[in-house]
Amino acid sequence: MSEETTDETLANLLKEERRFEPPAAIAEHANVKAEAYERARRDPEGFWAEQAERLDWSQKWDRVLDWDDAPFAKWYVGGRLNAAYNCVDRHVEAGRGDRVAIHWVGEPVDSQGNADSRDITYAQLQDEVCRAANALTELGVRTGDRVAIYLPMIPEAVVAMLACARIGAPHTVVFGGFSADALASRLEDCQAKVVITSDGGYRRGAPSALKPAVDEARTKTSQNGHVVEKVVVVRRTGQDLGDGGWDDAVDVWWHDVVDSASPQHTPEAFDSEHPLYVMYTSGTTGKPKGILHTTGGYLTGAAYTHWAVFDLKPETDVYWCSADIGWVTGHSYLVYGPLANGATQVMYEGTPDSPERGRWWKIIQDYQVTIFYTAPTAIRSFMKQGREIPDKYDMSSLRILGSVGEPINPEAYVWYRHVIGGDRTPVVDTWWQTETGMIMISPLPGVTAGKPGSAMTSIPGVSAEVVNEAGEPVPNGSGGYLVLTQPWPAMLRTIWGDDERFRDTYWSRFAQEGFYFAGDGAKKDDDGDIWVLGRVDDVMNVSGHRLSTTEIESALVSHPKVAEAAVVGAKDADTGQAVCAFVILREDAGDGGDDIVKELRQHVRKEIGPIATPRQIMIVPELPKTRSGKIMRRLLRDVAENREVGDVTTLADSSVMDLISQGLDSGK
Numbered sequence: 258m259s260e261e262t263t264d265e266t267l268a269n270l271l272k273e274e275r276r277f278e279p280p281a282a283i284a285e286h287a288n289v290k291a292e293a294y295e296r297a298r299r300d301p302e303g304f305w306a307e308q309a310e311r312l313d314w315s316q317k318w319d320r321v322l323d324w325d326d327a328p329f330a331k332w333y334v335g336g337r338l339n340a341a342y343n344c345v346d347r348h349v350e351a352g353r354g355d356r357v358a359i360h361w362v363g364e365p366v367d368s369q370g371n372a373d374s375r376d377i378t379y380a381q382l383q384d385e386v387c388r389a390a391n392a393l394t395e396l397g398v399r400t401g402d403r404v405a406i407y408l409p410m411i412p413e414a415v416v417a418m419l420a421c422a423r424i425g426a427p428h429t430v431v432f433g434g435f436s437a438d439a440l441a442s443r444l445e446d447c448q449a450k451v452v453i454t455s456d457g458g459y460r461r462g463a464p465s466a467l468k469p470a471v472d473e474a475r476t477k478t479s480q481n482g483h484v485v486e487k488v489v490v491v492r493r494t495g496q497d498l499g500d501g502g503w504d505d506a507v508d509v510w511w512h513d514v515v516d517s518a519s520p521q522h523t524p525e526a527f528d529s530e531h532p533l534y535v536m537y538t539s540g541t542t543g544k545p546k547g548i549l550h551t552t553g554g555y556l557t558g559a560a561y562t563h564w565a566v567f568d569l570k571p572e573t574d575v576y577w578c579s580a581d582i583g584w585v586t587g588h589s590y591l592v593y594g595p596l597a598n599g600a601t602q603v604m605y606e607g608t609p610d611s612p613e614r615g616r617w618w619k620i621i622q623d624y625q626v627t628i629f630y631t632a633p634t635a636i637r638s639f640m641k642q643g644r645e646i647p648d649k650y651d652m653s654s655l656r657i658l659g660s661v662g663e664p665i666n667p668e669a670y671v672w673y674r675h676v677i678g679g680d681r682t683p684v685v686d687t688w689w690q691t692e693t694g695m696i697m698i699s700p701l702p703g704v705t706a707g708k709p710g711s712a713m714t715s716i717p718g719v720s721a722e723v724v725n726e727a728g729e730p731v732p733n734g735s736g737g738y739l740v741l742t743q744p745w746p747a748m749l750r751t752i753w754g755d756d757e758r759f760r761d762t763y764w765s766r767f768a769q770e771g772f773y774f775a776g777d778g779a780k781k782d783d784d785g786d787i788w789v790l791g792r793v794d795d796v797m798n799v800s801g802h803r804l805s806t807t808e809i810e811s812a813l814v815s816h817p818k819v820a821e822a823a824v825v826g827a828k829d830a831d832t833g834q835a836v837c838a839f840v841i842l843r844e845d846a847g848d849g850g851d852d853i854v855k856e857l858r859q860h861v862r863k864e865i866g867p868i869a870t871p872r873q874i875m876i877v878p879e880l881p882k883t884r885s886g887k888i889m890r891r892l893l894r895d896v897a898e899n900r901e902v903g904d905v906t907t908l909a910d911s912s913v914m915d916l917i918s919q920g921l922d923s924g925k
């Protein structure tokens with residue numbers, strides 16, 4: 258990485274000088290104070306031993322960390338516990354059975370404006386988890402068997418995950434928006450014995466079927482010699498399953514097997530390293546990686562970070578994470594973290610704009626949500642719609658806002674804090690990954706003076722660093738690769754069935770130093786605070802200058818006519834790579850005017866410098882995104898390099914690429 262360019266790009270990022278001090282009320286009563294950093298640094302294992310005490314162990318560990326066989330870690334060696342007991346039963350036993358665990362909000366709304374909703378207390382959750390655990394056992398699921406969960410955002414998804422955890426059957430949740438093919442490859446990879454699904458779910462006001470995809474996936478896997486033994490089907494939409502849509506030898510209704518099962522179930526304590534779940538995530542090759550998380554360390558990490566980063570006060574807070582259960586965020590910060598902490602939370606089934614654009618804000622108002630956790634892509638789309646929509650709702654209950662999934666542009670951060678948080682709320686920009694299992698880099702709401710766009714520093718007990726090619730920490734004011742220098746409890750243990758790929762992907766780049774390579778580029782500013790720049794494969798090299806896609810996107814989004822922007826580096830005969838930008842205009846900007854492209858190029862030039870000026874700016878109606886909201890730059894690169902557009906199967910909406918191409922053909 259060239260010194261000169263990092264300085265140049267950094268200097269531009271650092272034009273952002275707003276700082277937001279923690280509000281006094283939050284700082285004073287914060288769960289975590291500044292001393293925690295030093296305490297953890299002095300004795301990391303002692304610190305993580307203390308954090309593990311927040312769980313109930315039926316047998317305590319003998320050793321906090323066994324790193325002798327690095328990079329294969331063992332945490333809380335010899336300890337035994339049950340994750341579901343920790344998330345449910347112990348709260349009931351402590352007299353908190355009447356506390357609402359989940360305010361579930363369905364998408365459909367009746368003519369009176371009432372949502373199809375359900376409040377589930379911890380006692381009720383215990384009852385359902387026990388029944389489901391008994392039902393799964395009855396269906397032949399044994400400790401160690403894999404169970405796939407392919408469900409919409411309904412309470413049964415949480416119940417199913419916890420029921421699996423309770424009987425020691427690792428679950429693999431496959432996002433309900435994934436295709437039959439994607440489901441089949443995951444079922445095969447982890448050899449799932451049972452699939453839990455539903456007839457369908459509600460999205461954008463209409464029922465959308467799920468069960469047929471399971472049938473199709475089952476046919477595919479059986480052709481490859483893998484047999485799914487049972488499919489448990491939750492009735493959600495009541496839609497017709499069609500001819501041949503039910504196989505008596507395999508399919509059973511959830512309500513038939515779960516409702517009739519006993520609500521008594523004694524949880525077995527499992528080894529701390531017992532597999533809890535496998536979560537598939539995309540890697541650099543076509544084959545998804547099954548990230549394996551185990552029990553004791555993962556639950557400790559999820560619980561501690563949820564409590565620390567969101568400053569959770571379980572008695573008074575109402576927490577809401579908008580992530581789908583099909584992603585790691587839904588695992589750590591909708592299921593395991595919040596429930597281990599005895600939180601009360603909202604779970605919402607549908608889309609943010611159904612039946613109206615203010616749906617999320619109405620939920621915050623109705624349930625008096627105090628902590629809200631979402632993704633920058635959502636925030637930008639709300640910015641695009643304009644503040645009039647959220648302004649109609651009373652969101653004064655909010656006290657902390659969180660962001661996850663990609664770097665948050667300073668503009669989006671400030672809008673989020675200002676419009677949604679009423680300028681009272683700290684914004685915690687949390688960096689982590691499916692692989693890390695828990696938040697690693699984030700401000701702490703009662704300690705950190707936040708900088709818009711920066712994830713700031715690693716949380717207590719975590720050691721993140723930015724290093725150069727040689728694995729040496731870069732000085733403040735420079736950029737490099739983001740690494741984690743010490744093991745942490747919720748770290749992935751391996752890639753399911755592929756230890757070699759696990760080593761290669763994460764541990765070979767800085768093998769000598771023993772660092773975990775995150776695959777992200779980052780910079781340290783003059784204060785040593787970390788700015789995550791995005792995947793290193795998203796970093797462009799233009800005339801030998803390193804440029805971050807995120808940085809240019811932020812510059813574009815800071816223009817008043819721009820709603821959203823995606824930038825890719827396209828091959829260029831002269832400069833190696835050239836900056837190509839795809840821009841969605843704000844609704845009130847109309848078509849932007851004749852000179853819009855010139856205006857935007859000029860703007861980037863001004864914001865970042867001539868080197869960042871896009872070679873091409875294309876005004877488009879939509880951007881191609883995965884179902885988790887990540888922009889698929891690979892496809893945009895195909896457009897920018899005039900290639901045939903590649904595989905679009907993981908797009909949330911596969912027609913988006915057609916829209917983009919049509920717009921470009923008609924010269925818009």
Ligand code: WTA
Pocket residue numbers: 538585586660661662663664665686687688689690691692712775776777789790791792
């Ligand atoms: C990106 C999601 C910047 C990053 C929890 C990482 C972020 C990848 C942030 C992991 C953030 C996530 N700032 N970038 N706050 N959070 N990322 O596995 O590139 O879906 O490597 O986990 O998302 O995505 P994953």
